[in-house]
Amino acid sequence: MADPAPKIVLGVTGSIAAYKALDVLRLLQKAGCDVWPVLTACAAQYVGPLPFRSLSRHPVPVGPFAALDPTTYEHIGLADGAAAFLVAPCTANTMARLAHGFADDVLSAAALALSPSTPLLLAPAMNTRMWLHPATQANRQTLLDRGVQFIDPDTGPLACGETGPGRLAEPAAIADATLRAIGRAP
Secondary structure, eight states: OOOOOOEEEEEEOSSGGGGHHHHHHHHHHHTTOEEEEEEOTTHHHHSOHHHHHHHHOSOOOBSBGGGSOTTOOHHHHHHTTEEEEEEEEEOHHHHHHHHTTOOSBHHHHHHHTSOTTSOEEEEEOOOHHHHHSHHHHHHHHHHHHTTOEEOOOEEEEOTTSOEEEEEOOOHHHHHHHHHHHTTOOO
């Protein structure tokens, strides 16, 4: 019998780069992964849940718990059995929330509910000044110290018109790093 497809939770946060998460989803599927998307409320303002649901064939929780069925523990279900949890794009806000253990939306609560042995990968995307800000770099270091893996942003033109580090890494690089994290060479 073939091994089951590894479950990858794909967190998507509020960045103009959110549309690239659909490419990451497809690349992980092509590599044999079962991808389970979860969106922050802000991410859903950039790319709605419908394309993620259509491609993944899974329900796509969005935003805070108030919008969910109160009889379920969707954040626990997302974390259960995950081979990895990838957040791409990951905003400065979400990095700070994860660094400090906030869990008031489905994405951050699911990340907090992960087994400590499950890889958590973050692919940041933000303005250069936000990426280089001491608070963001301190949050990054806190997360690195806890074993979180980063797919560092690229340097290049940003949506705001500036150029510098902060551009989301290419979808293929994000998918490759995720596959390496679960022991599947890209």
